[in-house]
Amino acid sequence: MIYSYYPGCTLKTQAKELDIYARRSLDVLGIKMEELADWQCCGGVYPIAKDEIATKLSSVRTLNQARELGRPLITLCSACHHVLTRVNNDMRTDKNTRDKVNTYSKFDTPYEGETDVIHFLQLLRDVVGFDNLKAKVVNPLKGRKVGAYYGCLLLRPSAELAFDDPENPTIIEDFIKAIGATPVIYSHRNECCGGYIAVTDKGQASRNVDKIIDSAKNKGCDELVTACPLCMYNVAANAGEGKEITIKYFTELLAEALGVK
Amino acid sequence: MHKNNLKEEIIRISGASPNKCMKCGKCSATCPSFNEMEIAPHMFVDMVIKGRVEQLVMSDATNHCLSCFACVERCPRGVEPAHIIEAIRVIKLRQSGAPQITPAQIASVIDTEIPQQALVSAFRKFRK
Ligand code: SF4
Numbered sequence: 201m202i203y204s205y206y207p208g209c210t211l212k213t214q215a216k217e218l219d220i221y222a223r224r225s226l227d228v229l230g231i232k233m234e235e236l237a238d239w240q241c242c243g244g245v246y247p248i249a250k251d252e253i254a255t256k257l258s259s260v261r262t263l264n265q266a267r268e269l270g271r272p273l274i275t276l277c278s279a280c281h282h283v284l285t286r287v288n289n290d291m292r293t294d295k296n297t298r299d300k301v302n303t304y305s306k307f308d309t310p311y312e313g314e315t316d317v318i319h320f321l322q323l324l325r326d327v328v329g330f331d332n333l334k335a336k337v338v339n340p341l342k343g344r345k346v347g348a349y350y351g352c353l354l355l356r357p358s359a360e361l362a363f364d365d366p367e368n369p370t371i372i373e374d375f376i377k378a379i380g381a382t383p384v385i386y387s388h389r390n391e392c393c394g395g396y397i398a399v400t401d402k403g404q405a406s407r408n409v410d411k412i413i414d415s416a417k418n419k420g421c422d423e424l425v426t427a428c429p430l431c432m433y434n435v436a437a438n439a440g441e442g443k444e445i446t447i448k449y450f451t452e453l454l455a456e457a458l459g460v461k
Numbered sequence: 462m463h464k465n466n467l468k469e470e471i472i473r474i475s476g477a478s479p480n481k482c483m484k485c486g487k488c489s490a491t492c493p494s495f496n497e498m499e500i501a502p503h504m505f506v507d508m509v510i511k512g513r514v515e516q517l518v519m520s521d522a523t524n525h526c527l528s529c530f531a532c533v534e535r536c537p538r539g540v541e542p543a544h545i546i547e548a549i550r551v552i553k554l555r556q557s558g559a560p561q562i563t564p565a566q567i568a569s570v571i572d573t574e575i576p577q578q579a580l581v582s583a584f585r586k587f588r589k
C-alpha cells in the first residue's frame with residue numbers, strides 16, 4: 201500500500217527537519233509514502249465560523265486529490281492535521297458546507313469526506329506498531345528524559361480529532377518508550393503555546409510557554425518533542441530568560457533511534 | 462446592526478449554544494489567556510445570553526483568544542465558548558472592513574525564525 205503525503209507550507213521551509221527525518225525513517229520502516237503532486241496550503245487555522253466556506257476550499261482540494269488516488273492521506277504538522285481532519289469532517293457531516301463547496305468546486309464526483317486523514321504518529325502506532333518500531337531501533341535513546349509536548353491542535357476538539365484521550369494522551373509517550381528513551385509526564389503537556397498570538401503579542405506567547413517549560417522541568421524533562429512547527433517556534437524562540445529548554449521534532453528522535461539521522 | 466440582530470448573528474455564525482451554560486466557570490478556569498482578556502470566556506457566554514453584545518464587539522478580548530479549544534473540550538455542557546468569541550471576532554473584522562494587522566505591520570514585527578504556519582494563521586485570523 202502506498203500512502204499519500206501532505207507536507208504543508210512550513211515543512212518545506214522552517215520545519216524541514218520534521219519532513220526529512222520522517223521520510224528517512226519510513227524508508228527504514230518499509231512504508232511507502234508519496235507527496236501529493238499539487239497540494240495547497242491548508243490555511244493554518246480551521247475556519248470556525250459556520251458561514252466561512254471559501255477558506256475551506258484549499259483543504260478540500262487536497263482531500264479530493266487524495267481520494268482520486270484512492271490512498272489514505274498522511275499528515276505531519278499538527279496544524280495541517282487539525283485543519284484537514286476538521287474540514288473533512290465538515291464535508292462528511294455538514295450538508296450546507298458540502299453543498300456549497302461542491303457547487304463551487306465542480307469536481308467530477310462531489311467530495312463527501314471519503315479520504316482517511318492519518319497523522320504520522322497514528323501511522324507509527326496503528327500501521328507500523330510500536331513493538332515493531334522498537335525491534336527496528338539500532339540506537340536506543342537510553343537515559344534520555346523526554347517530555348511529549350502535545351499542545352492543542354492534535355487533541356482538540358477530541359470529538360472531531362479522535363487522536364487520543366484529550367486529557368491523558370499516551371501516543372507520544374508510547375513512541376518515546378519504543379525508541380528507548382524515558383517519557384516524562386508533566387501537567388502542561390496538552391496546553392497551548394500561544395500559537396499565532398506570537399505574531400501580534402510575543403509577550404503573551406512568552407507567558408504561555410514559560411508555564412509549559414516550568415511544568416516540564418519540574419517533572420525532570422531534559423528535552424521536549426513536538427509535531428508542531430508553531431509549538432517549536434514558541435518554545436524555542438519565545439521562552440523567557442533562563443527558561444530555555446531543548447525542543448526537537450519527534451521525527452528527529454525517530455531518525456536518530458533508527459540510525460538514519 | 463441592532464442589538465437583537467447582533468445576538469442572533471453571533472449565535473448563527475458560531476453554531477454555539479450559550480443557553481446551555483450552567484455557569485460553572487470551567488471555561489475561564491482552564492483558559493490560558495484568562496489573565497490577558499478583560500472579558501473572560503464565561504462572561505462572553507453570559508453576555509450573549511443577556512444580549513449585552515455591543516460591549517463584546519467593542520472589547521479587544523477577542524484578540525487574545527488562541528483558539529486552543531481548551532474551553533470547548535472542557536465545558537461540561539457543550540457550549541463552545543471559543544466559537545462565540547470567534548464569531549464576534551469575525552463580525553468585528555467584517556464590519557470594520559480593515560484587517561487587524563496589515564502585511565506591512567507583520568513584516569515589521571516578525572523575526573527570521575517564525576514559521577510560515579504562524580503567518581498564514583495570522584492572515585486567516587486577523588483579516589476577513
Ligand atoms: S479557545 Fe480561547 S477562550 Fe477558549 S480556552 Fe483557548 S484561549 Fe481561552
Ligand code: SF4
Pocket residue numbers: 481482483484485486487488489502503506535536537538539540541542
Ligand atoms: S464551562 Fe461551559 S457551562 Fe461552564 S461556564 Fe463555561 S460555558 Fe458555561
